[in-house]
Amino acid sequence: MFRRSSPLSALAAAGTVLALAAGLSACGAGSAKDGTGSPTAAAKGSVVIGAVSNGAARQTTLHVPEVDSIRAQLPKSVTADGKLTIGLGMLPAGSAPLGYVGDDQKTLTGSEPDLGRLVASVFGLRPDLKNSTWENLFVGIDSGRTEAGFSNITDTEERKKKYEFACYREDNLGFEVRKDSGWNFDGTYKSLAGKTVAVGAGTNQEKLLLEWRGKLAAEGKKLTVKYYQDSNSTYLALNSKKIDAYFGPNPSLSYHITRTASTPQATRSAGTFSGAGASLQGLICATAKKGSGLAKPLAAALNYLIEQGQYAKWLQAWNLENEAVKTAGVNPPGLPVSNS
Structure with a gap:
């Protein structure tokens, strides 16, 4: 078993934050006119994924209706304002294909913000994307500025002291x-x-x-x-x-x-x-504050996407099929404290 670096530092250390087209490293995540961070205002119940991705993904529009039974699992504090506030830790340069500023130089694109948009649609909520540095991603969750982190976050036992997880991708x-x-x-x-x-x-x-x-x-x-x-x-x-x-x-x-x-x-x-070593499959998870009551509805939304096929199309769009999970688990075993 091995100590797991934060996802962004690991990518940088490996030299794998590849050069994007000119302007893609622009600071901050500008939102488009529809306020979702998506380049086009898709009809309600539709989500555009892989948009303005500089060739990293195939742009696809997916039908994702609101599921009342899953929305009903959310705390009222989340549904009251009509939006799901999604935290990303992709500043300053972004990390393709996970999350970065698209080739319109304002839209947050990538596999992670796209999955956040899909989950928000299942909840019948508008996705509100908040981008920050890796460290401030967790500060945002701690303070309540963001409700759920979708940012290539690895499930670890150390993090479970403060956070709860709904896991959606293998950490490979x-x-x-x-x-x-x-x-x-x-x-x-x-x-x-x-x-x-x-x-x-x-x-x-x-x-x-x-x-x-x-x-x-x-x-x-x-x-x-x-x-x-x-x-x-x-x-x-x-x-x-x-x-x-x-x-x-x-x-x-x-x-x-x-x-x-x-x-x-x-x-x-x-x-x-x-990424967790031979004895444990590492997992990437949607992350919420411990005790928030969000992990179970997040997992329910993810499992709906898996069952209805949108999850597979999301992975295919971003060429991440080899990290698919069969089901989204709530707080599964994570990297041991000594290695996380």
Whole structure:
């Protein structure tokens, strides 16, 4: 088991916050005219996902009606103002495909704000997106400024002291290879024998990779670990076959795979591994203040989306199908206190 970095710091350390089009790192999350942070005012019961994503997702309009039985589970304090206040910790630069300023230079797009919009629609509420730094995301939940965080937040036992969770996506690391590569990670370190793999220094995935290298060395086998200063250098090495694979946070790899799909530098996923280590599947969760009474209705809304098919379309739009969960759980086992 390993200590899990905050999602944004892990992505940055791995060099996977990729360069977006000019202007995408603009500060703050401007809201569009409809006040939802969505570029178009969709009809009530409809949600636009993957909008202005700079090629990271396929824009899709999903029908998501209000479900009275799920809305009725919400505390009256949430429904009174007609909106669900959603916290995101994506400042200053954003993190594709999770959350960032879209190519209209004002709209918050990404898998996380889109899921928040879908859940709000199940509740029959207007999504009100509040973007901040990672640290201030939790300050917002603590203070009541935001009601639910949708920001690639990992379920940990330490966080459960203050928060409650409704979990909607696996927290995975991944291996990215050239599209023409025949190698796949089979879930065990043994499949890495003889390979050269790049990884970001000081990351959770580096700890895993170095442990696997040690196990292979004890068996008389070799795993070569390479480090590069930035993601561009890593991908140049991958394209020129100086490395066999890049090991990093699965969402950022999925983003790069999507962006290069129609180019000579096309890559693919060669497998994933739990960010929590071999003994526990890490989970990404909607997060609310402990005792708020929100975890159960959030999970009910997520399970409705899973059952009705909108969840699968959301994952497909953002190329995150390999992080799907079968059901959204309330406060499932998280990373132990000693590792979180």
